Amino acid sequence: MCLAIPARITKLCDDSMAVADVGGVGRTISLALVDDVAEGDYVIVHVGYALSRLDPEEAEKTLKLFAEMNEAGAREMAAKADLPRRSVAKAGA
Amino acid sequence: MTAKRFERPLDLKNGRIDMTHGSGGRAMAQLIDQLFANAFDNPALAEGNDQARLDAPAGRLAFSTDSFVISPLFFPGGDIGSLAVHGTVNDVAMSGAKPLWLSAGFILEEGFPLSDLKRIIDSMAEAARKCGVSIVTGDTKVVEKGKADGLFISTAGIGVIPSGINLSAKHVQAGDAILISGPLGDHGVAVMAKRENLTFEEEILSDSAPLHDLVAKMIASGTDLHALRDPTRGGLATTLNEIAQSAGVGMRLEEQSIPVRPSVRSVCEILGLDPLYVANEGRLIAFCAGKDAEKLLKSMRAHKHGAEASIIGKVVEDPRAFVEMQTTLGGQRMVDWLTGEQLPRIC
Amino acid sequence: MKYIEEFRDRALAENLAATISKEVQPGRTYRFMEFCGGHTHAIYRFGLPDLLPPEVQMIHGPGCPVCVLPMARIDAAIQLAQMPDVILCSYGDMLRVPGGKRMSLLKAKAHGADVRMVTSPHDAVVLAKETPHKQIIFFAIGFETTTPPTAVVVKQARVWNLKNFSVFCNHVLTPPALQWLLESSANAADGVPPLDGFVGPSHVSAVIGTHPYEIAATRYGKPVVIAGFEPLDVMQSILMLIRQVNAGRAEVENEYTRAVSREGNVKAQELMRDIFELRDTFEWRGLGFIPNSALRLREAYADFDAERRFTLAPSEAKENPACQCPAILRGAKVPTDCKLFGKTCTPENPIGSCMVSSEGGCAAWYSYGRQRKTA
Numbered sequence: 001m002c003l004a005i006p007a008r009i010t011k012l013c014d015d016s017m018a019v020a021d022v023g024g025v026g027r028t029i030s031l032a033l034v035d036d037v038a039e040g041d042y043v044i045v046h047v048g049y050a051l052s053r054l055d056p057e058e059a060e061k062t063l064k065l066f067a068e069m070n071e072a073g074a075r076e077m078a079a080k081a082d083l084p085r086r087s088v089a090k091a092g093a
Numbered sequence: 094m095t096a097k098r099f100e101r102p103l104d105l106k107n108g109r110i111d112m113t114h115g116s117g118g119r120a121m122a123q124l125i126d127q128l129f130a131n132a133f134d135n136p137a138l139a140e141g142n143d144q145a146r147l148d149a150p151a152g153r154l155a156f157s158t159d160s161f162v163i164s165p166l167f168f169p170g171g172d173i174g175s176l177a178v179h180g181t182v183n184d185v186a187m188s189g190a191k192p193l194w195l196s197a198g199f200i201l202e203e204g205f206p207l208s209d210l211k212r213i214i215d216s217m218a219e220a221a222r223k224c225g226v227s228i229v230t231g232d233t234k235v236v237e238k239g240k241a242d243g244l245f246i247s248t249a250g251i252g253v254i255p256s257g258i259n260l261s262a263k264h265v266q267a268g269d270a271i272l273i274s275g276p277l278g279d280h281g282v283a284v285m286a287k288r289e290n291l292t293f294e295e296e297i298l299s300d301s302a303p304l305h306d307l308v309a310k311m312i313a314s315g316t317d318l319h320a321l322r323d324p325t326r327g328g329l330a331t332t333l334n335e336i337a338q339s340a341g342v343g344m345r346l347e348e349q350s351i352p353v354r355p356s357v358r359s360v361c362e363i364l365g366l367d368p369l370y371v372a373n374e375g376r377l378i379a380f381c382a383g384k385d386a387e388k389l390l391k392s393m394r395a396h397k398h399g400a401e402a403s404i405i406g407k408v409v410e411d412p413r414a415f416v417e418m419q420t421t422l423g424g425q426r427m428v429d430w431l432t433g434e435q436l437p438r439i440c
Numbered sequence: 441m442k443y444i445e446e447f448r449d450r451a452l453a454e455n456l457a458a459t460i461s462k463e464v465q466p467g468r469t470y471r472f473m474e475f476c477g478g479h480t481h482a483i484y485r486f487g488l489p490d491l492l493p494p495e496v497q498m499i500h501g502p503g504c505p506v507c508v509l510p511m512a513r514i515d516a517a518i519q520l521a522q523m524p525d526v527i528l529c530s531y532g533d534m535l536r537v538p539g540g541k542r543m544s545l546l547k548a549k550a551h552g553a554d555v556r557m558v559t560s561p562h563d564a565v566v567l568a569k570e571t572p573h574k575q576i577i578f579f580a581i582g583f584e585t586t587t588p589p590t591a592v593v594v595k596q597a598r599v600w601n602l603k604n605f606s607v608f609c610n611h612v613l614t615p616p617a618l619q620w621l622l623e624s625s626a627n628a629a630d631g632v633p634p635l636d637g638f639v640g641p642s643h644v645s646a647v648i649g650t651h652p653y654e655i656a657a658t659r660y661g662k663p664v665v666i667a668g669f670e671p672l673d674v675m676q677s678i679l680m681l682i683r684q685v686n687a688g689r690a691e692v693e694n695e696y697t698r699a700v701s702r703e704g705n706v707k708a709q710e711l712m713r714d715i716f717e718l719r720d721t722f723e724w725r726g727l728g729f730i731p732n733s734a735l736r737l738r739e740a741y742a743d744f745d746a747e748r749r750f751t752l753a754p755s756e757a758k759e760n761p762a763c764q765c766p767a768i769l770r771g772a773k774v775p776t777d778c779k780l781f782g783k784t785c786t787p788e789n790p791i792g793s794c795m796v797s798s799e800g801g802c803a804a805w806y807s808y809g810r811q812r813k814t815a
Contacts, residue, residue: 002585002643003365006443023359023441026292032592033708044699047439048560049589052646052705058698066452066672417811422453424487426808432787436532437559440799
């Protein structure tokens with residue numbers, strides 16, 4: 001419900017404003033809702049406002065979690081040609 | 094016409110369109126003579142008649158019409174004038190035809206700066222020259238302030254279809270390959286990004302370009318081409334759905350193979366847009382017999398307007414005429430018709 | 441795009457899908473609700489249902505502020521837009537939503553109202569500063585993600601001493617809605633199997649923290665996993681829920697640790713408390729009246745409250761009686777159970793709340809997923 005996007009602060013400006021970059025595209029945003037943001041930091045931006053800092057260490061940890069190779073799972077994957085198709089389920093079924 | 098007909102030259106620096114420019118009198122004649130005829134400069138137009146008299150070419154004709162109401166009038170990579178020429182040329186070229194002649198009708202808003210008009214006319218003339226087409230007839234009207242967004246341009250285009258070429262959505266069939274000539278979304282995003290005050294490391298330019306030469310190369314490749322269409326308003330998704338419905342077939346796409354520039358992707362993420370629905374002005378979609386896909390791709394990539402061409406999917410039997418896509422994650426989603434206008438979203 | 445593309449990696453998705461498949465207990469059904477409409481959108485847009493085993497059923501929750509706004513409130517916004525010398529600023533999401541009599545802000549614009557799309561409330565307050573002879577009304581919608589920005593601009597309007605700026609406030613709160621769903625699920629009055637857990641919203645949680653969800657675990661015994669916004673986040677969160685259910689645990693876990701903490705954004709929370717107060721009750725389209733679930737401007741900021749500045753006539757908008765959104769939003773029914781779905785009710789012509797926004801359960805299913813309907 002809340003489209004928000006990680007952006008890198010490239011420049012701090014007056015009045016709690018800053019320039020934030022997403023994939024090479026820059027936009028002026030407000031830092032009125034966050035404190036102690038420095039150039040180079042990543043923030044989550046929603047409707048032109050930074051809502052929180054993005055923690056790069058936690059991001060790395062999360063990515064590692066995704067990659068945890070569950071051995072049995074890996075074997076199962078190799079055995080299957082493709083993934084199971086989900087059929088439409090009726091409520092209460 | 095060498096005799097000096099007009100007392101004073103047009104004030105192209107500070108002058109503005111006023112109601113007399115549309116009244117049919119001297120002011121209008123001067124506008125047409127010194128601005129339009131001067132720039133478009135061809136024998137048919139120079140005759141100064143209400144119509145262009147042209148020698149009928151042999152073969153089948155392709156005839157299209159279009160209107161251009163874009164705002165802003167000037168955008169990164171083009172303006173309403175060059176867009177009008179490219180758009181009309183492309184509509185004609187999608188039949189395989191060589192475009193020959195354009196008409197151009199101008200609806201001008203009272204108060205429109207002559208300097209902007211000259212810029213646009215010169216841009217049109219330049220685009221037409223590069224395309225090898227002539228703007229052979231035209232019309233001018235002026236409406237009161239507030240009744241037109243600066244300027245509207247209405248065009249028609251005529252071309253000749255080479256014999257033996259028969260491209261139509263009705264020929265698209267199961268087994269056909271679907272190809273796109275280049276990355277999606279450049280035009281729509283270039284225009285929208287300007288409105289949203291976004292800045293770029295590398296500016297996104299509209300992809301507005303004439304494609305008739307690329308089409309000629311594709312035809313010359315000897316592949317079994319069934320249809321061509323350019324995905325303008327509503328983007329790739331809309332065009333594919335139109336064709337699927339027209340031909341009574343389904344389509345299956347691979348998201349991985351659909352080219353989108355990283356900067357365009359970024360803007361779409363920021364604004365909550367889907368690149369599949371964003372307008373393009375210099376791209377075409379091609380349908381050919383499955384067996385010829387690689388050969389057609391090669392011929393497209395050899396041309397500057399097809400350098401980033403890609404095979405994006407295939408046509409299948411499907412009475413529902415659904416366009417579906419395998420996502421980058423390996424799941425399936427529909428690529429449905431556009432609902433209303435795509436607007437930036439917060440949710 | 442950093443921190444986006446890595447979270448959409450296919451190989452990792454396949455790995456997660458395999459792990460989920462392995463860990464579901466055969467024959468057991470897991471009914472999880474993703475509260476947030478943005479998650480609903482992501483699930484369908486990436487085709488996640490194809491990567492999940494049939495044991496996992498995702499129920500689409502009401503966390504879509506566009507969807508849950510009653511028609512009467514849209515009618516009020518349209519009334520405001522039609523008042524003399526008013527410029528109504530609205531997010532794009534709201535422009536096409538029909539109120540009573542099938543009128544929308546976009547249609548009102550076609551009839552002469554000055555309706556402008558903004559992508560930030562900042563644009564509205566700046567417009568007010570630049571056009572002193574017009575009344576600028578900002579149509580504020582959204583959950584706790586979108587509320588702090590509105591608070592910032594109200595404060596800014598005070599600093600600039602603007603006399604021509606007001607907010608039509610429709611901000612709603614997540615924990616009361618979640619509690620309503622938990623109560624509803626616990627009662628299971630209509631014989632519908634209860635929900636087994638919740639995928640919690642990403643950015644609401646960045647603002648409010650994870651502690652408001654603890655009641656789901658402690659009082660109702662339901663696990664909650666706060667998920668990031670990307671498809672891999674959603675998949676990992678589903679895996680974490682499955683693990684909790686299998687182990688008989690009910691806790692609040694945080695998958696979105698890169699942006700969410702237990703206490704959340706305290707600065708934003710304080711600003712919200714400064715500007716807003718709770719309404720006694722508020723109607724949620726499809727759910728009914730929920731107490732203490734919405735905000736209005738405090739007395740101290742009353743001069744920026746559009747509902748106090750302007751006189752609004754009550755709306756007589758009524759829902760279509762055949763609309764099944766109330767049941768769908770609770771997880772009691774699926775879109776295809778509704779007679780109107782895909783026939784009279786489509787994204788072009790939305791009848792109920794689940795269809796009015798692209799992240800409503802019905803709209804998402806129709807636009808992205810209806811190829812799965814069995815012929």
